[in-house]
Amino acid sequence: MYMDKGPLLYTEKPVLGISACCMGSPVRYNGKGWNMLDNLGRDKSSFIWVPVCPELFSGLGVPRDPIHIAGESGKDVWDGTGRVIGRSRSDVTSDVIEGCNIGAKILEKSKVKAFVYLDGSPSCGVYRTSLKNKRIGKPPGVFGAHLFERGYFLIPVLDLQSPLKWWDCKRRLLAFLWIDSAEIKNKRDIYEVWYRYKFICQELDEPWAREKGNELANLDHDPDEEYIEFFKKEIMDLLRKPSKTNKIINSLWKNYSYYRRKTGETIQGILEPDTKRNITTVARELSLMERASYDKEVFFGTAPVIYRDVKRIEKDRI
Numbered sequence: 642m643y644m645d646k647g648p649l650l651y652t653e654k655p656v657l658g659i660s661a662c663c664m665g666s667p668v669r670y671n672g673k674g675w676n677m678l679d680n681l682g683r684d685k686s687s688f689i690w691v692p693v694c695p696e697l698f699s700g701l702g703v704p705r706d707p708i709h710i711a712g713e714s715g716k717d718v719w720d721g722t723g724r725v726i727g728r729s730r731s732d733v734t735s736d737v738i739e740g741c742n743i744g745a746k747i748l749e750k751s752k753v754k755a756f757v758y759l760d761g762s763p764s765c766g767v768y769r770t771s772l773k774n775k776r777i778g779k780p781p782g783v784f785g786a787h788l789f790e791r792g793y794f795l796i797p798v799l800d801l802q803s804p805l806k807w808w809d810c811k812r813r814l815l816a817f818l819w820i821d822s823a824e825i826k827n828k829r830d831i832y833e834v835w836y837r838y839k840f841i842c843q844e845l846d847e848p849w850a851r852e853k854g855n856e857l858a859n860l861d862h863d864p865d866e867e868y869i870e871f872f873k874k875e876i877m878d879l880l881r882k883p884s885k886t887n888k889i890i891n892s893l894w895k896n897y898s899y900y901r902r903k904t905g906e907t908i909q910g911i912l913e914p915d916t917k918r919n920i921t922t923v924a925r926e927l928s929l930m931e932r933a934s935y936d937k938e939v940f941f942g943t944a945p946v947i948y949r950d951v952k953r954i955e956k957d958r959i
């Protein structure tokens with residue numbers, strides 16, 4: 642066995658909030674809903690799902706008038722400068738705020754840190770608040786603004802339909818959850834975390850990671866609690882941002898080169914970086930790389946944390 646530091650393990654089943662209409666609940670204003678989780682296959686059971694519908698919790702019922710934001714965005718609704726208006730011009734602002742607060746309480750009680758949202762909704766949307774091109778109010782939606790401001794890890798539901806985007810979401814999500822719950826007490830702990838996280842940080846934002854690396858190298862004493870909290874928050878904020886296909890392919894190749902140097906072995910199915918392939922193939926290569934790295938205990942810095950339930954870890958050890 643080649644002794645290297647394998648991945649960090651996240652052993653609690655991750656909990657994901659989700660816009661209820663995306664999990665098949667017919668709660669949209671027109672009584673529709675879609676099951677968007679089928680594409681995940683077996684991955685679906687790797688999570689605990691918490692569906693919420695802030696508009697339903699507003700007491701508006703199904704079917705109901707479609708709503709829109711009058712004002713700049715859902716953020717203004719919380720600030721008191723924006724309103725939520727129904728098609729019949731009724732003002733439902735206080736109902737929608739109440740519904741969002743109920744949704745937020747449920748997420749909090751269920752210890753949700755990440756949410757899969759339907760973009761385009763004036764409630765759950767984050768980057769769009771209209772499914773049509775005609776934009777009424779600017780993003781984010783009322784619930785989306787609440788989650789965004791509170792630092793939730795936000796996943797557009799369409800990313801569940803693309804194998805590569807989903808792979809990117811999952812590895813960033815696990816890194817996000819792991820560091821959120823990590824007990825970091827001193828300089829040594831910070832260095833340990835940075836050693837594992839610097840590769841994914843470099844992929845997501847090279848200049849920031851370089852500067853952070855230099856700053857950490859010059860730490861001459863144990864940092865205080867405020868510094869540690871800020872360090873965690875900066876990394877978590879970075880992990881909330883998606884990567885790009887070309888960056889992921891470059892990272893895959895760098896990690897694969899490292900793997901070959903360490904083990905002297907190749908992995909069948911991993912292609913040269915310049916080879917033309919579709920995103921499904923890239924996602925498969927990443928899974929192969931992840932599996933081989935775990936088996937050989939070679940660190941795969943691009944995905945520093947993996948989820949393994951305790952029973953599976955024990956089985957793997959036999």
Ligand code: SF4
Nearest residue numbers: 660661662694762765
């Ligand atoms: S409020 Fe959110 S969960 Fe409810 S129907 Fe609209 S997008 Fe779906």
